[in-house]
Amino acid sequence: MEPKYKRILLKVSGEALAGDKKTGLNYDVITSICTSIKKCVDVGVQVAVVVGGGNFWRGRSSGAMDRTRADHIGMLATAMNALALADVLESLGCNVRVQTAITMQQVAEPYIRNKAVNHLGKGRVVIFGCGTGNPFFSTDTAAALRAVEIQADIFLKATLVDGVYDKDPHKFDDAKKYASLTFSQVLSEELGVMDSTAATMCRDNKMKMLVFDLSRPDNIYDAVMGEDVGTVVSEIQ
Numbered sequence: 001m002e003p004k005y006k007r008i009l010l011k012v013s014g015e016a017l018a019g020d021k022k023t024g025l026n027y028d029v030i031t032s033i034c035t036s037i038k039k040c041v042d043v044g045v046q047v048a049v050v051v052g053g054g055n056f057w058r059g060r061s062s063g064a065m066d067r068t069r070a071d072h073i074g075m076l077a078t079a080m081n082a083l084a085l086a087d088v089l090e091s092l093g094c095n096v097r098v099q100t101a102i103t104m105q106q107v108a109e110p111y112i113r114n115k116a117v118n119h120l121g122k123g124r125v126v127i128f129g130c131g132t133g134n135p136f137f138s139t140d141t142a143a144a145l146r147a148v149e150i151q152a153d154i155f156l157k158a159t160l161v162d163g164v165y166d167k168d169p170h171k172f173d174d175a176k177k178y179a180s181l182t183f184s185q186v187l188s189e190e191l192g193v194m195d196s197t198a199a200t201m202c203r204d205n206k207m208k209m210l211v212f213d214l215s216r217p218d219n220i221y222d223a224v225m226g227e228d229v230g231t232v233v234s235e236i237q
Contacts, residue, residue: 004226007046007120009147010037010156011140014054014081016214023055025084029217034088036220037125041094045224046120048150049127050143051085053077071135075102078139082129083107095124101133101142113149120150140198148205155207156223157194158214163231164193180232183209193233202233209233 012033019026040047056077057070079100086096097119098108109115111128119126131142140157147155161169162177166189169175183203187196193211202209212219212230219229 001225003040003043003045003224005045005153005224007150007152008040008048008154008156008224009143009150009152010047010049010158010220011143012049012051012085012158012214013139013160014052014056014077015160016158017051017081017084018055025055025081027088030084030088031092032217033214033220034085034092034094036217037089038092038094039218039221040224041123041125043224046123047125048116048120048146048152049082049085049125050131050139050146051078051081051127051129052139053081056080068135071131072102075130075133078131079104079108079129082127085127086125089125095122096127097124098127098129101128101130117150138195138198140194141201144194144198144201144207147207148201152207155202155209156220157209157211158220159193159211160213160215161211162213162229164191164211164233166191168192178231180234182235183233184235186233203235206235 017025017030019029037047053074057074082098086098089096099111100108101111103110116126128146131139164178165175167175183199186199210223210230210232212223222229
């Protein structure tokens, strides 16, 4: 069976890496996620990953701290997560490169778009850390940007819910799940699945996105193979 997508950009939140611990790293959870990524690589899919940092730090809840400095701390948190993912992927037999938007040459390559694409073409998993390298931009925006830059076939957004709803399904029993919708709807209805900058980036560059539940890590592989998981968001319906 052939995969539906040849090159993907996977966004994994920092919270997902913590599992039930909520903070730090849960290696059982990370191993499950990385095992599904390896299954994608094994069928010939080129995989790039953007990882968040919320399991270590959330800049917007840092109180009175200067926002720019708080965001810089958050970028460093994503670098820690990127290295943890790389370590587990390598233990599973994947060839991995970590690229960061803030230069830290002793531990990772600097982000260079052409180099990233070259790595992907050679079957290496590329993990992008440090967001966009700029404060005031979320890792969702970084994921949308990298997906467009590397010309990914789809942006896979792994979340804690099984798709996009009209309101929070954890709070409202009557929340309605969308099978598909457009980025214009996401923006106009303020659905909260991603920030407006990320949604606009995807809309304006015709990037397709799939939002799905990561509590079952094999959903990554199933999504790549074209299975019906989550909600498809695309400006072209």
